[in-house]
Every structure is written in structure tokens, then in C-alpha cells.
Amino acid sequence: MSKFWSPFVKDLVPYVPGEQPKLSKLVKLNTNENPYGPSPKAIAAMQAEVNDNLRLYPDPNSDRLKQAVADYYGVQTNQVFVGNGSDEVLAHAFHGLFQHDAPLLFPDISYSFYPVYCGLYGIEYQQVALDEQFQIRVEDYARPNGGIIFPNPNAPTGCLLPLEAIERLLRASPDNVVLVDEAYIDFGGQTAIALVDKYPNLLVTQTLSKSRSLAGLRVGLAVGHPDLIEALERIKNSFNSYPLDRMAIAGAAAAFEDRAYFEKTCQQVIESREAVVAGLQGLGFEVLPSAANFVFARHPGKDAATLAAGLREQGVIVRHFKQQRIAQFLRITIGTPEQNQALLDALQGL
Ligand code: PMP
Secondary structure, eight states: OOTTSOHHHHTOOOOOOOOOOSOSSSEEOSSOOOSSOOOHHHHHHHHHHHHHTTTSOOOTTOHHHHHHHHHHHTOOGGGEEEESHHHHHHHHHHHHHOOSSSOEEEESSSOTTHHHHHHHHTOOEEEEOOOTTSOOOGGGGOSOOSOEEEESSOTTTOOOOOHHHHHHHHHHOTTSOEEEEOTTGGGTOOOGGGGTTTOTTEEEEEESSSTTOOTTTOOEEEEEOHHHHHHHHHHHHTTOSOOSOHHHHHHHHHHHHOHHHHHHHHHHHHHHHHHHHHHHHHTTOEEOOOOSSEEEEEOTTSOHHHHHHHHHHTTEEOBOOOSGGGTTEEEEEOOOHHHHHHHHHHHHTO
């Protein structure tokens, strides 16, 4: 705290990201990165930018990337927004699309950045309890709100809300924006982008950090009605005209264009997930149904914090949250088959 801080900064409670350890030998299963590298075509596209173009400013509109996303999803480019990680895209959406006359609604167990953005932009919020099975109950959102946001699949549970339930939510709340945060949708879910032409209040965000293995590049996107996208563009153009650098635009576009590599690596992660679920269940864990590249698991007879510490001693790091209702769970990212085996072997001895 300093006398030079504004009252606003004094009250700010920032997000604390998952640990990024400096040691390289760890089996790192704590922040849901993809165990496989990005598409070789994405790497080649980035390399070409490095070789030829870094002297020049990037395209402020990221047209090449917007076109690649629009082609992939069969939408128009004016329905696509891109930003520096989906965290930044979410920040602009909180700033530009949620109303202040009623609280924003989101699940009480979800992405812990949401309350931080509410603090940053002065948005009131109400957290809506998940049901006994840790699922979102759509009926509970049918109340006055300034907007609704939830991850799908949810994080850190991994549970998926079907499109039919999302449509019920959209119909019940037609006057406010419903934001579906699809950071993990490509590991078995169905994207709500299929619904954007039908519901002008729907905004879908995605990231290239997970299924396209570009967490280090920081690229995220949103798809929705052109009016919603226009709001995000206005915020962006009042904040940073060049959020995406040349490597990010070229690499992310190439990653979208390389469907075969994307589909193959997603499938590998999904198959590994099923093996990890079976392995954990064999060790007596209860595992929530996951459509993500991580699983959320608890052991009826073992304390999660102790397990996380024990794993760490053996060089395996997973995520443990202190929040009361989920304090007995571990969130475990799906790694390569070798990493997954190292996890299961380490757990066996604990
Ligand atoms: N949404 C959810 C639910 C997430 O878990 C994450 C990753 N921490 C993000 C958004 C942000 O991802 P990124 O900024 O890497 O695109």
C-alpha cells in the first residue's frame, strides 16, 4: 500500500493465476495446458513473421485471424472478435456488455476471474449454487439480472451443460447478454456458436490456450451478433489498438486452418482422459463427468491438500482449491500417457 495509490487500486483484489514453476522436470498438471505442441503449421507461420515482418506494426483488426475463425465456424467476420487471451476478451465483455441495474449471475463454483472483473468494472454479482451433482441448474438463473456468464464445460468441475439447456437460458433472459465461456469446449462438448444467429444476446468466448496448445501466445476470441462484437471493438480501440502481435495473428490463424492436427491432438487428450478417469476410479477416487482436458476428483478417505502436497514431493503438480465445497477435490490436467501414468503411480503410494 502506498500513499500514491488511488482509492480504486487500494480496493482492487486481483486474480491469482495457477503456479508456473521454474523447474522444468516437474510433471505439470496444474494449469490445463495441452501436453502436445501447437500445429507445426502454426509454428512455421510464426517463424515467417519473425524472419520477415517484426519491424512493422501488426494489422490492428487481425483480419487474417478473424477470417480463419469465421471460415472454421461458418459465420461472418463481423461476428468475430479476437484479443490477447480469452482473459482479455472476457475483460472487454464485462466492461462493455453487462448492465449495472441488476446483478450479474454466475455459478458459485466457476472461473475465479469473474469476481475480479466485477471488482474492476464496478459490477454487482450474485453467485448461483450448483446442484448436488455439481451441475448448473438453468431454472435458478430465471431472475432479474444484468447478464449471465458461465464456463462450459464448467471450470474447475469439467461438467458440461447441453445446448438444449443453454437455449432455455437464452430464452428466459432475452434482454441481457448470456456469455458462454468455452475455454474447454473442444474436448467433447458442442459449441454454442451454432446458436449465435438465433440469439442476439448470446456471446461465446474461446481460447487458443487449450485445444490449440498456444497458451504462450495469448490469443482468445468471441463470436456473437455483430452488435455485441461492435461493443467489444469499441472497448478494444479505446484501450490497445494492437492487442495481437504479428506472430499471434499468423500463428493463431494457421492453427485454425490446420484442422487435421487439431482434431488428432484433441482426440488423443480425450482418450487419455478416459484412461485417467479409469485409473483414478481404480484407486478409489470419485471423478466428476468431464468434457474438458482436466478431471475433478476426490477420494472419500484421503485429504486433498495432503494428496496435492504428497504429489508435489514426487514432482507432480496438480491444482487444489481451498474454497470450502470443493476443498476435497483435486483438479488434474490431462497430460501425455507417460505423465498420466506418473500421476497414477505417485497417487498409489499416497
Ligand atoms: N476461461 C476459463 C474458464 C479458463 O479456465 C481460462 C484459463 N485459465 C480462461 C478463460 C482464460 O484463458 P486464456 O486467457 O489463456 O485464453
